[in-house]
Amino acid sequence: MSDSQKIESAYQAAKERYAELGVDSDAAMARLAEIAISLHCWQGDDVGGFEVKEEGLDGGGIMATGAYPGKARTADELRADIEKALSLIPGSHRLNLHASYAETDRKVERNELEAKHFAAWIDWAKANGLGMDFNGTFFAHPKAETGFTLSSADESIRKFWVEHGIACRRIGAAMGKALGTPCVTNMWIPDGYKDIPIDRKGPRERLKKSLDEMFAEKADKTCLLDSVESKLFGIGSESYVVGSHEFYLGYAVANKTLLCLDTGHFHPTEVVSDKISAVMTFVDEILLHVSRPVRWDSDHVVILSDELKALAAELVRGDYLDRVHIGLDFFDASINRVAAWGIGTRCMIKALLMALLEPTKLLQETEDSGDFTTRLAMLEEIKTLPAGAVWDFYCTNQGVPAQEQWLKEVRDYEEEVTSLRS
Ligand code: RNT
Ligand code: ZN
Numbered sequence: 001m002s003d004s005q006k007i008e009s010a011y012q013a014a015k016e017r018y019a020e021l022g023v024d025s026d027a028a029m030a031r032l033a034e035i036a037i038s039l040h041c042w043q044g045d046d047v048g049g050f051e052v053k054e055e056g057l058d059g060g061g062i063m064a065t066g067a068y069p070g071k072a073r074t075a076d077e078l079r080a081d082i083e084k085a086l087s088l089i090p091g092s093h094r095l096n097l098h099a100s101y102a103e104t105d106r107k108v109e110r111n112e113l114e115a116k117h118f119a120a121w122i123d124w125a126k127a128n129g130l131g132m133d134f135n136g137t138f139f140a141h142p143k144a145e146t147g148f149t150l151s152s153a154d155e156s157i158r159k160f161w162v163e164h165g166i167a168c169r170r171i172g173a174a175m176g177k178a179l180g181t182p183c184v185t186n187m188w189i190p191d192g193y194k195d196i197p198i199d200r201k202g203p204r205e206r207l208k209k210s211l212d213e214m215f216a217e218k219a220d221k222t223c224l225l226d227s228v229e230s231k232l233f234g235i236g237s238e239s240y241v242v243g244s245h246e247f248y249l250g251y252a253v254a255n256k257t258l259l260c261l262d263t264g265h266f267h268p269t270e271v272v273s274d275k276i277s278a279v280m281t282f283v284d285e286i287l288l289h290v291s292r293p294v295r296w297d298s299d300h301v302v303i304l305s306d307e308l309k310a311l312a313a314e315l316v317r318g319d320y321l322d323r324v325h326i327g328l329d330f331f332d333a334s335i336n337r338v339a340a341w342g343i344g345t346r347c348m349i350k351a352l353l354m355a356l357l358e359p360t361k362l363l364q365e366t367e368d369s370g371d372f373t374t375r376l377a378m379l380e381e382i383k384t385l386p387a388g389a390v391w392d393f394y395c396t397n398q399g400v401p402a403q404e405q406w407l408k409e410v411r412d413y414e415e416e417v418t419s420l421r422s
Contacts, residue, residue, distance in 0.1 A: 007402055011393035014386035021359035021385075028356035029394050031321075037089075037348055038096040038133045038184070038327040043341050044081045045072045046333045049100030049137065052107040060139020060190040061234030064299075066334025070418030075103050077421070079124050084413050085341035086128070088406040090398035091349060094181075095130045096327050097121055099168055100137040110141065111163035115174035122178050131181035133327060136168040138189040150210035151191045151203035151242040158210055161189075165214035169224060176223030184287050184325045186260050187214075188229035192237025203242040211251060225325070227287045228252060229260035232267060234297070253282045262289035262329055263307070264297035273310035277318055289329035290348055299330045302344035304351060312351035317360055338418065339410045346406070353394065354387045 001009070011025075018025045042049075046064035048071075072078035078101075086093060099110060102117040115122070125132050138149045138161060146152065149161040165187060172185030191203060211228070219226055230248040231241050245266070252259035259279055263272045272288070279286060290311070292300040302308060315321050328348065332340050359382065366375040395402040401409060 003402075004396055007389070007392045007396055010386070010389035014389035014393075017386055018357060018359075018390075021382075022361055023357055023359050025357060025390050028353065029390065029397070031356055032349065032353050032394065033091055033398070035321060035326070035349075035352055036092060036094045036131065037345055038094040038131075038325065039082060039085065039089075039341060039345060040096045040328050040330075041078060041082065041101055042098055043328070043331050043344075044078045044337050046337075047098075047140075047331055049098060049102075049140070050075050050078075051100050051102060052104060053141075059141070059144055061236050062139060062190075063235060064331045064333040066332060068334055068336060070414065070421050071333070071337060073421060075101065075120060079121075080417070081338050082341070083128065084410070084417075085338050085345070086130075088342045088400055088409060089345045089349070090395050090400045092129060093345075094133055095121070095125055096133040096135065098135045098137050099164070099171070100140065110137065111160050111167055113164070113167045113171060115171045115178075118171060118175065122175055125175075125179055131179050131183070132175040133184040133186070133325070134168060134172040134175055135185070136165050136187045138164070138187070144190065147193070147236060148191045148203065148242075149189045150214075151189070151207040153202065153206065158206060162210050162213045165210070166217065169214065169217065169219070169226065173220060173224040182221060182223055182225045184225045184227050184258065184327070186227040186229055186258075186287055186327075187211075188231070188260070189243055190234055190237060191243060192234060192241040193239050194236050195239050197240045200240060204247055207242050207247070208251065211255075215255060215257065225258055225285065227258035227260045227325075229262060229265070229287075229289065231262070231265040231297070249279065249282075256284065258285045258287050258325070259283050260287040260289055260327075262291060262297075263311070264289075264291040264293035264299060264329070268293060268295065271307055271310065273307060273314050276311070276314045276320065276324075280318065280320055280323065285323045285325065287325045287327055289327050290344075291329045299332075301330050301332050301335070301340045302328065302347050304347045308347060308351045309354055312348075312355035313358060315352070316355040316358065336410055336414060336418070338413060339407065342406055342410060350387075350391055353391055357385065357387055357390060358382060 015025045152158045172183040176183035228248045230245040261272045292302050294300045392402040
């Protein structure tokens, strides 16, 4: 038997097993193919960006660790790497870009960015059939060095970042318009204090004012979806973060923006899978930043963890897929960067497949009848159902390498392309 025959016959056996539990695996694959994941550009160059700027500017508490060779040095290299990654990932997806990935021939200040500075990205997205999402970059900049941006007490700094936010919303809208699919434009700011503050109120009042100014121009939701991202703590903002969860939940509910939940932005014993049904009661749509916190907000590459499966299960069980935008937010500079996209994105899709293959009706009946013994027993049984056989078949059907074959393609690409970069 050839590999593809083996995959096909394993699938047929899996299909029968799922049918016994009342699950249609063909329908699960068809639904899965409709779900777009927003691939974050910043995995490819350790959140560096391509601005013409002063050397050595980090900051904002974002830190990629590792020195694996071959990171993209230019936007063209990054696009080539993303194309490679996409060729290994089943389905049709999106690109999530940061403002710091603008391509300009001279220094253009962040408050002066325009859609034309992203023309190459937009053209490329169009040619590759990708929707785009966008992010303001409120870090790694001289005007962010005090640790405060939109909540700064320095009016000229605050104004500058408000203007950046407004510029980003216009760019997002232009991307959405050009590509015919709304661009989720997300705003995360690093503002906060390393040590115990006296005034917790002032910065939050200023942040609200800044957001109101930024969002004053009404969004055309066919092109632009505004989103705000909270955080519990960051490097250098351990004691106080202005844009906390409560702050942005309140803001999103009051102002009808999207709320971004990053899986690394909560206390390690809190899980986003439990927050979805809570926040979805009050906001129309959310953005997920799927990441993997290891002991802290470490942005490790996403794996098929219990929490990832629980997250995907929530989206499917709650019928939330049309109200949730799934973005990835991890960066690892210690392994092959194209492989990192491959591992993380394939796991996200795999988790969604497993959720779509869940015999939810059957499980729900056990709960409704109060039979918690069967509920727990079945939850354990379904962990070893043949989802892998469906996944392999799905990959083959979508024309991407099944099983570990995808890694071989990364290795070939490494040999021919990324390893030659200095
Ligand atoms: C930082 C936030 C933010 C960034 C990206 C690069 O803690 O998670 O989303 O990771 O925008
Ligand atoms: Zn994030």
